[in-house]
Amino acid sequence: MYRLDSNGEISPTLANMALDGLEKLLRKEIQRNTHTGKKVNMVRYADDFIITGKSKDLLENEVKPLVEQFLKERGLVLSPEKTKITHIRDGFNFLGWNMRKYGKQGKYLQKPAENNTSAFLRKVVGIIKGNKTIKQEKLIALLNPIIRGWGNYHQHAVAKETFLSLDHMIWEALWQWAKRRHPNKGRNWVKVKYFQASGSRSWVFSCKDESGKERTLLQLGDIKIVRHVKIKGETNPFDPKWKSYREDRLAKHMAFSFKGRNKLLRHWKVQNGNCAICGEKITRETGYYLHHIIRIVDGGPDRHRNRVLLHPQCYNQVHIRKLEAVTTGFRKGS
Numbered sequence: 001m002y003r004l005d006s007n008g009e010i011s012p013t014l015a016n017m018a019l020d021g022l023e024k025l026l027r028k029e030i031q032r033n034t035h036t037g038k039k040v041n042m043v044r045y046a047d048d049f050i051i052t053g054k055s056k057d058l059l060e061n062e063v064k065p066l067v068e069q070f071l072k073e074r075g076l077v078l079s080p081e082k083t084k085i086t087h088i089r090d091g092f093n094f095l096g097w098n099m100r101k102y103g104k105q106g107k108y109l110q111k112p113a114e115n116n117t118s119a120f121l122r123k124v125v126g127i128i129k130g131n132k133t134i135k136q137e138k139l140i141a142l143l144n145p146i147i148r149g150w151g152n153y154h155q156h157a158v159a160k161e162t163f164l165s166l167d168h169m170i171w172e173a174l175w176q177w178a179k180r181r182h183p184n185k186g187r188n189w190v191k192v193k194y195f196q197a198s199g200s201r202s203w204v205f206s207c208k209d210e211s212g213k214e215r216t217l218l219q220l221g222d223i224k225i226v227r228h229v230k231i232k233g234e235t236n237p238f239d240p241k242w243k244s245y246r247e248d249r250l251a252k253h254m255a256f257s258f259k260g261r262n263k264l265l266r267h268w269k270v271q272n273g274n275c276a277i278c279g280e281k282i283t284r285e286t287g288y289y290l291h292h293i294i295r296i297v298d299g300g301p302d303r304h305r306n307r308v309l310l311h312p313q314c315y316n317q318v319h320i321r322k323l324e325a326v327t328t329g330f331r332k333g334s
Helices: 012-018 022-030 057-072 114-129 136-154 160-181 187-194 240-257 262-270 312-320
Strands: 001-005 040-043 049-053 092-094 097-102 108-112 195-199 201-208 214-216 289-292 307-310 324-325 328-334
Touching: 022 057, 049 057, 049 092, 049 324, 114 136, 114 160, 114 307, 136 160, 136 201, 136 214, 160 187, 160 201, 187 195, 187 201, 187 289, 201 312, 262 289, 262 307, 307 312
Parallel strands: none
Antiparallel strands: 001 049, 040 049, 092 097, 097 108, 195 201, 201 214, 289 307, 324 328
């Protein structure tokens, strides 16, 4: 695994552009000859990249000098701290995942990396501890986007065991949060107030908000693990000829996300996958909120014509800036 060291002088995007041509150079200089074992592959994201090879000797003595010379010509160097040559059985971290082969059969598994998992847990626990007096529904609103985003990012990996473990640790933090708020109340009283029964579970962190709507904390264990479908290697997001391919792929992605929720999928398709406020794409990573243009409490109907899909942050802006959501764009509310 390699990382550039640009001393903070250029952005990861520019560093990524500087790497253009490296893969072609490797293929040219190190022939894909299975008889000699000289076979290399490269994967990159921003200023991080991986080069795989048949042997340590190949990577150390042929590939690395080639990479260093390529970067030197562009005023860049490898980061000594972030660059290492390792065996796949020892594993390595890349983009928040740990890649490693296990057992005698060498089964490849991609799991959430320990440092990435720890950072996520610290963030969640930090929010819980930093909001000791906040209302329960507000705490749920703060935590759900973080839990959803992290879970969706890792749902293509071997993550179920990690998800369940994190759910338990988050529950422990929430239990301490709840008990601290009522030091003179018994455990059962605290449980009944903050944790409800749902299905086979009896410890679901949930409550009703001021409008009487149920608010429930998301659980990572409920996120379905779905194996990633590889994107075509030659896809270029800046090339118009790949637009239909990328849009079809996004539509299938969102259809799975909205599975069993035809109302949401219909809105997404009618809006061409765009937020009704900012006009940018709504994806599983951005999250979404189904907003009533005229509130139900103000007499608005719960019908398609009165609903739009928004990004969560755009939904917040509707209320903060008194914007009125329309089919596309926005206008000041009256």
